[in-house]
Amino acid sequence: MSLVVVGSVAYDGVETPHGRVERMLGGSCTYVALAASYFTEVAIVAVVGEDFRQEDSGLLTGRGIDVAGLERVPGKTFFWSGVYSADMNDRTTLRTDLNVFADFNPKLPDHYRRQPYLFLGNIQPALQRSVRAQMDGVRVVGGDTMNYWIRETREELLETIKEWDFLLINDAEARQLSGHYNLRRAAAAVLEMGPRTLIVKRGEHGASLFRRDGHFAAPSYLLEELVDPTGAGDCFAGGFFGYLAERHLDLVDAHADPRELRRAVIYGSVMGSFCCEKFGVDRFRALTRAEIDGRFQEFRSFTEF
Amino acid sequence: MSLVVVGSVAYDGVETPHGRVERMLGGSCTYVALAASYFTEVAIVAVVGEDFRQEDSGLLTGRGIDVAGLERVPGKTFFWSGVYSADMNDRTTLRTDLNVFADFNPKLPDHYRRQPYLFLGNIQPALQRSVRAQMDGVRVVGGDTMNYWIRETREELLETIKEWDFLLINDAEARQLSGHYNLRRAAAAVLEMGPRTLIVKRGEHGASLFRRDGHFAAPSYLLEELVDPTGAGDCFAGGFFGYLAERHLDLVDAHADPRELRRAVIYGSVMGSFCCEKFGVDRFRALTRAEIDGRFQEFRSFTEF
Numbered sequence: 001m002s003l004v005v006v007g008s009v010a011y012d013g014v015e016t017p018h019g020r021v022e023r024m025l026g027g028s029c030t031y032v033a034l035a036a037s038y039f040t041e042v043a044i045v046a047v048v049g050e051d052f053r054q055e056d057s058g059l060l061t062g063r064g065i066d067v068a069g070l071e072r073v074p075g076k077t078f079f080w081s082g083v084y085s086a087d088m089n090d091r092t093t094l095r096t097d098l099n100v101f102a103d104f105n106p107k108l109p110d111h112y113r114r115q116p117y118l119f120l121g122n123i124q125p126a127l128q129r130s131v132r133a134q135m136d137g138v139r140v141v142g143g144d145t146m147n148y149w150i151r152e153t154r155e156e157l158l159e160t161i162k163e164w165d166f167l168l169i170n171d172a173e174a175r176q177l178s179g180h181y182n183l184r185r186a187a188a189a190v191l192e193m194g195p196r197t198l199i200v201k202r203g204e205h206g207a208s209l210f211r212r213d214g215h216f217a218a219p220s221y222l223l224e225e226l227v228d229p230t231g232a233g234d235c236f237a238g239g240f241f242g243y244l245a246e247r248h249l250d251l252v253d254a255h256a257d258p259r260e261l262r263r264a265v266i267y268g269s270v271m272g273s274f275c276c277e278k279f280g281v282d283r284f285r286a287l288t289r290a291e292i293d294g295r296f297q298e299f300r301s302f303t304e305f
Numbered sequence: 306m307s308l309v310v311v312g313s314v315a316y317d318g319v320e321t322p323h324g325r326v327e328r329m330l331g332g333s334c335t336y337v338a339l340a341a342s343y344f345t346e347v348a349i350v351a352v353v354g355e356d357f358r359q360e361d362s363g364l365l366t367g368r369g370i371d372v373a374g375l376e377r378v379p380g381k382t383f384f385w386s387g388v389y390s391a392d393m394n395d396r397t398t399l400r401t402d403l404n405v406f407a408d409f410n411p412k413l414p415d416h417y418r419r420q421p422y423l424f425l426g427n428i429q430p431a432l433q434r435s436v437r438a439q440m441d442g443v444r445v446v447g448g449d450t451m452n453y454w455i456r457e458t459r460e461e462l463l464e465t466i467k468e469w470d471f472l473l474i475n476d477a478e479a480r481q482l483s484g485h486y487n488l489r490r491a492a493a494a495v496l497e498m499g500p501r502t503l504i505v506k507r508g509e510h511g512a513s514l515f516r517r518d519g520h521f522a523a524p525s526y527l528l529e530e531l532v533d534p535t536g537a538g539d540c541f542a543g544g545f546f547g548y549l550a551e552r553h554l555d556l557v558d559a560h561a562d563p564r565e566l567r568r569a570v571i572y573g574s575v576m577g578s579f580c581c582e583k584f585g586v587d588r589f590r591a592l593t594r595a596e597i598d599g600r601f602q603e604f605r606s607f608t609e610f
Contacts, residue, residue, distance in 0.1 A: 087486055181391070181392055182528070182530070182531065184527040205511075206510075208527075216610065217511075217525075217608060218524070219511060259610055262610035303521070303608060304564075305568050305608075
């Protein structure tokens with residue numbers, strides 16, 4: 001085992017131009033863990049209710065994911081539903097029932113505490129810090145956040161991310177966090193806040209990695225058919241961090257091989273693109289590592305000049 | 306001489322978050338020609354009025370541009386003015402006075418007719434065809450169009466572009482022309498219409514090149530300060546086509562070296578990025594080829610993995 005992932009495990013209801021699913025497995029922790037499981041051993045920390053289905057737990061354990069930290073408590077599992085715009089670049093939330101997630105207070109099983117890699121999914125910054133504090137000798141810590149925490153718990157968030165090796169957010173969040181529209185300036189300002197590395201996810205426009213010594217820009221994969229973008233950003237995170245863990249890499253300036261970090265961004269993009277090909281986590285029921293590596297090579301072929 | 310460029314030479318009034326200029330040299334032909342002049346000899350075909358300033362003509366001839374086809378007629382030069390949104394991704398047209406451009410009927414000087422490269426800027430498709438017909442043995446023909454012609458003169462436009470070696474449009478135009486939102490499908494549909502190569506400009510999101518045998522995606526250059534995006538797409542065209550002309554390349558499948566076409570896209574991106582650093586054509590008053598090649602190398606350094 002090597003990568004610990006904390007976040008939400010949820011049920012989602014989703015409508016896109018390709019159809020509608022009333023209830024399917026979702027949540028940031030689920031997507032990150034599934035994507036990372038192609039690269040490294042993964043252990044999750046999350047909470048679900050009594051309605052959590054055996055088959056959904058089975059999908060995770062079937063991919064070798066350690067669910068010792070998946071707490072089951074009385075009540076219902078977190079439920080979110082939303083509908084996407086025609087171009088799928090926007091979505092409207094229809095319902096958010098936090099349910100058992102409202103009282104989520106992550107506690108790491110003993111055998112998680114000495115793992116080298118920790119991903120803090122998009123939860124309250126104070127909880128992200130409490131998880132970080134439970135780890136003993138962690139080598140690389142990174143995570144995600146969202147507009148709500150940037151706006152409502154800014155000071156707490158700044159305290160939290162200043163310890164991180166990487167922060168993974170989208171372009172709107174980078175602008176909101178920094179106060180700069182210009183992405184180069186926004187990135188410089190965010191790096192000043194502490195994180196060694198900033199990865200900006202730009203959806204259909206690709207992803208960029210920023211460090212003090214330079215940046216890297218990757219275009220997105222052009223899908224023939226985008227079915228459901230739910231979870232794509234989390235799968236990016238899983239591919240990115242999973243690859244770092246597989247290669248035993250860290251982000252300390254002296255050790256970081258820039259090419260390896262760039263390849264991690266490409267693997268993130270690859271996993272995000274696969275995620276969009278089917279509803280929810282369905283693509284991961286049959287996806288193989290050979291397909292993943294094949295798409296990585298495709299990225300090379302359409303970016304080299 | 307080698308590249309003939311047809312289009313508008315105009316005066317523009319522009320307001321961006323960085324300031325306001327009441328009247329400055331502009332027009333698609335101007336920007337394409339200036340950008341291309343760093344790579345190859347250029348000759349322009351356009352019309353101006355009696356108010357066209359000697360110093361503006363001097364900027365063109367100072368860069369070695371042949372202005373034998375720059376007709377001066379009674380009346381005023383085409384004038385356009387607009388104001389950009391805060392993020393400069395949108396602009397509102399305040400005024401469009403076609404003036405002498407309304408009766409533009411391009412006639413090529415004799416010594417233009419046997420040149421190998423022809424760029425047809427964004428004018429009425431019928432005029433683009435009439436210019437094409439005046440050329441004798443042209444090797445590569447490409448051009449631009451816009452939403453107005455796609456909507457109002459669709460059949461005429463389809464007749465026009467089916468002969469072209471390349472079509473250079475933005476993503477919204479590719480979607481409008483093809484009827485597909487998905488860019489991969491949109492590109493496939495446009496290639497079915499005839500052009501051997503489609504280049505899709507995506508502004509701050511980069512550019513993509515599509516051919517039947519594959520595609521190439523380039524991110525944009527992250528500017529520290531974007532002052533005025535006016536003309537950036539035309540400068541992209543000038544850099545792209547200028548590089549093809551410099552290297553004596555064509556786009557016939559059998560001869561085209563995919564890497565060279567990709568490098569042309571990068572040079573296009575480089576020229577578009579320089580254009581945005583100052584108002585109007587100002588950046589070209591001092592820009593050097595060494596700076597251009599330096600930025601090309603920067604593109605390599607932030608895209609390799």
